[in-house]
Structures are given as structure tokens and as C-alpha cells.
Amino acid sequence: MLRGLDSRGTSGTDESTIIKVAERESFDGDITVYVNESVSGDARTRQRSVIDELDRLQAAGVLDDTSVIAWQDADVVSYFEEFTDVVGEGDLEPFFEEFADGNAFDLPDVCIAVREVGELTGLYPRTKNGDTQTVEDGLRALCGGDRVENVDRTA
Template identity: 60%
Template sequence: MLRGIDARGAADDEPTIIRVADRDPVDAEVTVFLDANASGAAADRQDDVTAEFERLEAAGVIDAPSVVTWQDADVGARFNEFRDAVGGGSLDPFFEELADGNALDVPHVCIALRSDGSLTGLYPRTADGDEQTVEDCLRALRTGDHAENVEYGPDRSVKSVDVRDDESATAEIEQSSDAAKAD
């Protein structure tokens, strides 16, 4: 039985269902990066995302997320961390290096999940040709699905996980773990 909290969503007053029964809280530190210069629809989207995280926190699904503006973050360090974790191509078209790599165009909203200091989730990004959006992350957090889409193997190498097909991703991780044990 699916039991959850029914709250009104901000965008179009559609109900937002957050599954709370039969699930553990997300065991990750969540950081939401926002562009302080966003206006119009982008600023409205930022408001919707922060309201969604407030609902997730109120439901006990996540601990208080950190909300940071890109202007207050060390953007270069975050970009390098993200690129090292998922590869530069996975950040296209959401992050764009400008002025021969001396400037960055960043998304209006970005979500990073960390466990024990390691990046375990990043939205938005591209994995295997599919875009993994901020909405995909929110949907996974609401329903209790796997939101971590960056996986580190036993040798600490990064493996991408497609959060849309959790069963095959789990099988892929198990196979890579079995292969590593055989080595």
C-alpha cells in the first residue's frame, strides 16, 4: 500500500504525493545550487524547487538541504568536482565553459547529493545520451526511488547509473562488483 503526504504543488496547484510509508529517509547531504540572477520563469522554477525541498524535509524524507547560490559557491571547484565525477560530456549542455574556459554558464537550478563526502547524485546531467533533470531527482525523492546517479566502484572509479531504470542499474552495479571481485 502506498501511503504518503498529499500537498498542493506550487506550479499548477496539482497535488504532490510524497511517499513516507515503508521507506527510510534519504541518507545523503543535499545541496541545491541556484542562480541569484535568475528572473521570470527561471526564478519561478527555483521557487518551485525550493518549495518542493521544504515539503520533502517536512515529510521527513530528507534532512535540511543546503540552498546555495552559485554566486556564493566556489563555482570552479564545483564544476571540477562534477566533471571529475561524471565526465565533462555528461555536463553538456547544462554547464558551458565560456571565454576559453575562464567563465562558466551554469544551470539556474542544480542538485548535488553527497554521502560520506563523495558526490553520489547530480542533476541536471546527461548519462548514456539521456538527460537526467532536476524533476527526475525530485520525482525519485518523492517516490522513494533511487536518486543517486553517480556510483563509485570498488576501485573508486566513477560509474554512471541511470536512475530511470533502477532494476537494470542495480544489475549493472552488481555485475561490475562481481567482475572486480574476480580480478
């Protein structure tokens, strides 16, 4: 029985990614990756690694589809408001910061948003209860079949 896939990463390291495929709950959410296209060097390599990892998850049948959106092409105000409304501004810092009365933003070089039926259920990076939850934490959870929903929705 196939329990997992061992996939060689493309980030130039010898590390392998283990993707759990057996005995995992199905993931029906949508994954959106937001990237800052104006970065270079290590930040660009990190973005590529995140996208490649999501491609491997898709190839393994864990994810149906992912979207990649450049912050430069996005309605940043709308996304910032969505993230703030759901997560809280304090949990976005220091990764997301608003300046000049909402006319300027400092955004992470790479961000993953998880949505189910259009509702934000997971956001990486962020802080939660004082703990930092990185993009890589979200990827590890996806690979391991763990929950990636780190947003507490209260209606």
C-alpha cells in the same frame, strides 16, 4: 497506515505532489541546491518550486536538511571540477559549460547535488547514457522513495 502525503504545490498549478513515506529506504545523504540569483520570471519561479518541493520533503521527514547556495557566492571552479571529475564533462553538457580556459562558466539556473559522506552520488541536471536527467527527475525520485544516486563511483 499512512502510505504517502498529498501536498499541494506552490508553483501556481493545481498539481499535487505525492510523497511516499511508508516502506521506503531512509535517505541519509545531503542535498545542496545551487541557484543563479540573477534570473527572473519563469526561471525564478522554477527555482522557488524546487526549493518548496524540498521543503515539503523535509517537512514529511524524508530529508533532514537541504542547503541552498547561489552560484554567485560559490567557488564555481571547485564545483565544476568536482562534477567533471565524478560525472565527466560530456555528461554535464549542455547544462554546464566552461569558457575562456576556465575563467567563465554557463551554469544551470537550478541544480541539485546529492552527497553521501561528502562524496557526490547524484547530480541533476545531467545526461547519462544519452538520457537527460532533469532536476524534476531527481525530485520525483525523492518523492517516490526511489534512488537519486545517479553517479557511478569507481574507485
